[in-house]
Amino acid sequence: MNPVYDLGDLEKYALKRIASHRYPGDIHTFKLLVCPVCGVVPLALTIEHHSGSKKGNFRGVIYGKCSSCGESTRIFSFTGSQREKRREEKPVCKCGHTYFLVGECERIERENGLVGFFDEGVVVGKCSDCNRNRSFVFTD
Ligand SMILES: [Zn+2]
Numbered sequence: 001m002n003p004v005y006d007l008g009d010l011e012k013y014a015l016k017r018i019a020s021h022r023y024p025g026d027i028h029t030f031k032l033l034v035c036p037v038c039g040v041v042p043l044a045l046t047i048e049h050h051s052g053s054k055k056g057n058f059r060g061v062i063y064g065k066c067s068s069c070g071e072s073t074r075i076f077s078f079t080g081s082q083r084e085k086r087r088e089e090k091p092v093c094k095c096g097h098t099y100f101l102v103g104e105c106e107r108i109e110r111e112n113g114l115v116g117f118f119d120e121g122v123v124v125g126k127c128s129d130c131n132r133n134r135s136f137v138f139t140d
């Protein structure tokens with residue numbers, strides 16, 4: 001059995017980072033990015049930035065290495081086939097720890113009562129050692 005991880009305020013933090021209070025009419029979804037085998041476990045991330053990736057407007061892929069089974073899987077992708085890999089980043093918490101519980105929050109526009117399109121998103125994480133929250137990438 002896996003231990004149960006305390007996600008605490010991670011969802012609230014993600015909603016705050018995406019400024020959900022400014023878009024009360026839109027829909028915000030939050031989901032955890034997990035190991036396909038083990039479920040909710042801390043992951044060590046590799047963030048691959050592709051061409052055209054900017055701060056606040058990420059293009060690329062995020063891989064998560066499971067702290068339990070060691071498998072590395074693609075947990076997030078926001079890119080196109082014409083884009084090329086430019087650089088790689090391996091996030092480290094201020095405490096030095098590299099494993100995070102990871103979640104993704106998206107804002108979906110709602111117009112005239114109809115569910116519209118993806119507007120913005122953020123990928124956030126909670127350090128599994130010191131519980132500090134941080135954001136990794138924003139998509140727009
Ligand atoms: Zn696993």
Ligand SMILES: [Zn+2]
Binds near residue numbers: 093094095097127
């Ligand atoms: Zn930490």
